[in-house]
Amino acid sequence: MESxxxxxxxxxxxxxxxxxxxxxxxxxxxxxxxLRPRLGRKDDAPWYQYTFTD
Incomplete structure (x- = not known):
């Protein structure tokens, strides 16, 4: 999932x-x-895609 x-x-x-x-x-x-604590979300409503914040 991470990859x-x-x-x-x-x-x-x-x-x-x-x-x-x-x-x-x-x-x-x-x-x-x-993984959730390491993830951020792009501001692209309505999908709000996940990406890593590091």
Whole structure:
């Protein structure tokens, strides 16, 4: 998940679409919640894509 967000700025919808075909939601939410403190959001309503703040 980290490499996906580093390679391409993604909205939550795009992240779910990428991972939900092979994983149930709880397996997606845990890694995302671990990354969330390091993520920022672009000001591009309504998508608000995630990117790393470092």
């Amino acid at each position: 996906l967000i580093q390679d391409k700025v993604c909205s939550w919808k795009e992240i779910l679409r990428h991972f939900s075909m092979v994983n149930p939601y709880p397996i997606i939410y845990k890694p995302f919640s671990d």
